[in-house]
Amino acid sequence: MSAPAHRAAGIVTRGLACGIDLAIVMAVMGGIYVGALFVRLLFSPQEFTFPDASALLSVSMFIGVAVLYLTACWAVSGRTVGAVIMGLRVVSRNGELIGWLRALLRALLCVMFGFGLLWAAVDGRRRSLQDILLRTAVVYDWEPDLHVGEPKT
Numbered sequence: 001m002s003a004p005a006h007r008a009a010g011i012v013t014r015g016l017a018c019g020i021d022l023a024i025v026m027a028v029m030g031g032i033y034v035g036a037l038f039v040r041l042l043f044s045p046q047e048f049t050f051p052d053a054s055a056l057l058s059v060s061m062f063i064g065v066a067v068l069y070l071t072a073c074w075a076v077s078g079r080t081v082g083a084v085i086m087g088l089r090v091v092s093r094n095g096e097l098i099g100w101l102r103a104l105l106r107a108l109l110c111v112m113f114g115f116g117l118l119w120a121a122v123d124g125r126r127r128s129l130q131d132i133l134l135r136t137a138v139v140y141d142w143e144p145d146l147h148v149g150e151p152k153t
Helices: 011-043 055-076 081-086 099-112 114-121 129-134
Strands: 088-092 136-140
Touching: 011 081, 011 088, 011 114, 011 129, 055 081, 055 099, 088 099, 088 129, 099 129, 114 129, 129 136
Parallel strands: none
Antiparallel strands: 088 136
16 A cells, blocks of 8 residues: 655645745854854954944855754755754655755845745645745655655555
8 A cells, every 4th residue: 555645735734834944044043153253362362352244244144044944954854953853854745855056046045035934824735935946845754864756655
């Protein structure tokens, strides 16, 4: 007997996974900031002061960290930490991993146009605008690895 096809993930589950991933990106940014403070303190302890937070630098750093995190996770396993916790995976329309280029494009679209996720709430097939543009899908998948083409027993 073959396993049922993966079901498309809904807006609530995807939103929760996104919130977890946002917390991870913010934690990474905090770690980078604290690391930079320690380096600054190590090389000039007498003149040490806390740097002023630049909005442009903070936004640029957020975009860079988020895009790098999402791209690497989706290209390697189809899952971010939030997706693992919520049992989700990003796949191509034929159920395979999306590859590095599509993962990068999807990450850029998700970070720069996060509101595109809201389309999944009204789309009959639960696709975000990013899914429609890049022919991807977010599905429920609790398996640790993606085993495309292997028969399920």
